[in-house]
Amino acid sequence: MTVRRPLQSPHRRHFVPGKCITPRPPVDARIAKMPRSMPGQASKSWLSSAGWGLAILSFINLFNYLDRFLVPALFESLKHSELRLTDAELGSLMSGFLAVYTLAAPVFGALGDRRSRPRLIAFGVGFWSLATALSGFAGSYFGLLAARASVGIGEAAYATIAPSLLSDYFPIDRRGRVMAIFFCAIPVGSALGYVVGGLMNVHFGWRPAFFVAGIPGLALAVLCLWLRDPPRGSQDAPPPATGGAPAPRGAPATGGAPATGGARAGGARLDIKATYVRLLRNRPYVFTVLGYAAYTFALGGLASWMPAFLERVRGMSPDRATVQFGEIVVITGLVGTFAGGWLGDYCAKYSKQAYLLVSAVATLVAAPFAWFALTAASSTEYLVCMVVAQLLMFLSTGPINACIVNLVLPNQRATAVALSVFTIHLLGDAISPYLIGTVSDASSLAQALKIVPAAIVIAGVLWGWAAREQAAFKLAQ
Numbered sequence: 001m002t003v004r005r006p007l008q009s010p011h012r013r014h015f016v017p018g019k020c021i022t023p024r025p026p027v028d029a030r031i032a033k034m035p036r037s038m039p040g041q042a043s044k045s046w047l048s049s050a051g052w053g054l055a056i057l058s059f060i061n062l063f064n065y066l067d068r069f070l071v072p073a074l075f076e077s078l079k080h081s082e083l084r085l086t087d088a089e090l091g092s093l094m095s096g097f098l099a100v101y102t103l104a105a106p107v108f109g110a111l112g113d114r115r116s117r118p119r120l121i122a123f124g125v126g127f128w129s130l131a132t133a134l135s136g137f138a139g140s141y142f143g144l145l146a147a148r149a150s151v152g153i154g155e156a157a158y159a160t161i162a163p164s165l166l167s168d169y170f171p172i173d174r175r176g177r178v179m180a181i182f183f184c185a186i187p188v189g190s191a192l193g194y195v196v197g198g199l200m201n202v203h204f205g206w207r208p209a210f211f212v213a214g215i216p217g218l219a220l221a222v223l224c225l226w227l228r229d230p231p232r233g234s235q236d237a238p239p240p241a242t243g244g245a246p247a248p249r250g251a252p253a254t255g256g257a258p259a260t261g262g263a264r265a266g267g268a269r270l271d272i273k274a275t276y277v278r279l280l281r282n283r284p285y286v287f288t289v290l291g292y293a294a295y296t297f298a299l300g301g302l303a304s305w306m307p308a309f310l311e312r313v314r315g316m317s318p319d320r321a322t323v324q325f326g327e328i329v330v331i332t333g334l335v336g337t338f339a340g341g342w343l344g345d346y347c348a349k350y351s352k353q354a355y356l357l358v359s360a361v362a363t364l365v366a367a368p369f370a371w372f373a374l375t376a377a378s379s380t381e382y383l384v385c386m387v388v389a390q391l392l393m394f395l396s397t398g399p400i401n402a403c404i405v406n407l408v409l410p411n412q413r414a415t416a417v418a419l420s421v422f423t424i425h426l427l428g429d430a431i432s433p434y435l436i437g438t439v440s441d442a443s444s445l446a447q448a449l450k451i452v453p454a455a456i457v458i459a460g461v462l463w464g465w466a467a468r469e470q471a472a473f474k475l476a477q
Contacts, residue, residue, distance in 0.1 A: 050169035053227055057162045058182050060125055060220050063213075064155055065189025066196065067132050068097070070213050071148065072304045073197030073322045074206045076311055081206065083141055087445070091437030093148050094304050098430035101152030102422050105160050109418020110272050112161035113232070113411060121165070122224035124157025129217025136210035160421050164414035167405045168230045175405065176348065176355065180341020180398030187333015187394060190303060191326035198307070198322025233410030275415050284470040285407045288356065289420045291462030292400055293427035295363065298370070298455040299393065300429020301436050303329075305449060313446050314379065332387055336394030344399035355403040356467035359396035364460035366392035371453040374446070393456070400463070407470070 075090050085093075111120055131150040138144035163179070170178045193213075200209035279285060310321035340358065347354035366389045373385035408416040432451070439448035 053169050054166060054178060054181060056220075056223060056227065057121075057166060058185050060121075060158065060217075060224070061162065061182060061185035062189040062192070063125075063217055063220060064128075064158060065186050066193040067128065067151065067213050067217070068155070069190040069193030069303055070132075070197040070209055071097075071193075072307055073194045074201055074209060075304075075308050076318055077201050077206045078144075083138075083144065085141055087437040087440045088434060089141055089437075091304065091433040091435070093145060094300070094433035095430050096145050096149040097152045098300075098425045099152070100149045101156045101159075102425040102430055104153050104156035105418045105421040105425075106415075107418075108157045109160045109415045109421070110275075112164055112414030112418070113275075117161050117165045117229050117414075118224050118227040120157050120161050121227070122221045124154040124161075125217055125224060126154070126221035127157070128152075128154025129214045129221065130154075132214030132217070133211055135214070136207040156421065160418040161414055163401060163405060163417050164232075165227070165229070167410070167413055168232060172406065173345070173348075176345035176398050176402040177341045179401040179405075180337050180344075183397045183401055184334055184337040186397060187329045187337065191330035191333070194307060194322040194326035194329070198319050198326070202319045232413075272415070275412055276419065279408065279412065279416055279419055282407060282473075284356075284466050284473050285404070285416065287462050287466035287469055288400065288403055288407065289423050290427075291359075291459045291466060292404075292420065293424040294455045294462060295393070295396065295400075295459035296424040296428030297432045298452045298459065301432035301449065301452045301455070302370075304429075304433035305436055305440075305445060309374075309445055309449060314382070328383075328387055328390055332390035333394045333397075336391045337397045340395035341398030341402075343395070344402065353467040353470050355399035355406070356463050356470060359399050359403075360460050360463035360467060362392045362395040362460075363456055363463065367453050367456040367460065370456055371450075374449050374452070396463075 071093055078085050078093075079087075079090060108120060108124070128151045131147055131154060135144060135147040135151075138147055163182070166178055166182060167175060196212060197209050200206075200212055306325050307318075307321045310316045310325060311318060314321075316324070340362070344355045344358050347358060351357070369385045369389035369392070373382050373389055376382045376385060404416060404420050405413050432455075436445075436448040436451065439451070
């Protein structure tokens with residue numbers, strides 16, 4: 001007697017008598033059980049761990065800001081060099097760079113949600129490093145402006161994508177501290193930009209300073225190619241089913257309807273226009289970014305013009321002005337950034353608006369100290385007030401950047417960061433250096449810098465409003 005065997009699909013397992021076949025769980029259930037520390041690839045390279053990824057990206061961010069704030073340290077030398085630049089032209093070197101950076105950010109943000117993030121980061125680091133080195137060969141104002149503007153393309157690729165990659169390396173309850181570590185490169189890199197630029201300028205001239213800042217970045221670009229690119233949203237809790245448990249504090253509420261397929265894994269490829277429309281309808285995100293723009297306006301103005309202010313108004317020598325302000329930035333930046341990250345994570349246990357409230361209060365308190373630092377008669381009063389103002393302003397760095405990625409869906413984060421970068425620079429430090437330089441040409445630098453405290457107040461008010469909006473906000477999938 002011939003026994004017929006049922007046809008089997010080549011994709012099915014063969015039936016073994018006496019053994020029970022356990023059906024495979026659905027795709028979203030398997031994604032939810034993915035290991036958070038992602039050890040599966042750890043044997044491939046030491047670069048595959050989340051900790052090393054954070055270290056490498058933070059180190060690159062340090063060079064990012066070293067390159068950016070090398071230029072203000074050279075302002076006075078460029079003004080009296082063969083290029084003979086005015087204050088408005090000096091300010092435009094920062095504004096031109098930031099204008100290109102701002103326009104390129106949305107492009108790389110969209111790519112960062114859809115393409116290999118390590119490769120895009122490697123491209124950005126290599127491009128800006130080459131453009132920085134070429135700045136040292138500039139023979140005219142327009143040549144230097146073109147080289148500095150080109151730096152914006154590379155930095156846009158890095159700055160928009162790195163926070164998204166970090167959010168997939170670490171869980172939501174650690175992101176305030178992670179972002180604090182990553183963004184502590186702002187004060188350290190900025191301070192190194194002032195110090196390296198100032199010392200190189202005094203001993204070797206302004207051209208070699210660009211070579212020293214640009215060449216090491218080419219090696220860092222190669223290192224980026226070994227970074228791991230985990231699935232988007234792999235460190236986020238899966239969206240709850242209807243009637244399920246609420247999302248963790250500080251995370252966006254996702255609503256009751258379950259997401260479908262790739263959206264649960266953060267891998268949905270939303271239409272770019274629809275993504276931007278959804279972000280613009282996200283009121284807490286919009287107010288957070290607008291507040292960040294005013295904050296960036298203030299920081300950009302101070303960062304660009306304080307060394308020149310110390311030389312012209314306080315009568316300091318070029319090397320002392322750059323080194324002293326660099327010391328203030330690095331000390332207040334490290335202490336403020338780490339303290340803000342820890343404080344934001346601690347308060348987030350009790351309120352989902354904690355990141356915004358910490359930033360709003362610290363920034364509003366910083367405003368009067370910034371005013372007294374710019375108007376004080378004695379050097380001691382200036383120093384004390386500037387230290388307190390900078391410390392309070394850097395307190396917001398970790399919480400605000402953690403808030404931006406927490407207020408949006410995992411598959412929108414690179415785009416959300418890109419839109420944030422576009423807005424904060426378009427309305428912030430892309431215009432403040434040039435505006436302050438123009439006012440300085442018309443009156444004086446001491447008068448022009450008084451714009452800064454007003455911008456600080458606006459930032460604090462907008463972040464307070466964003467916290468109010470977040471209290472009743474729910475983000476649907």
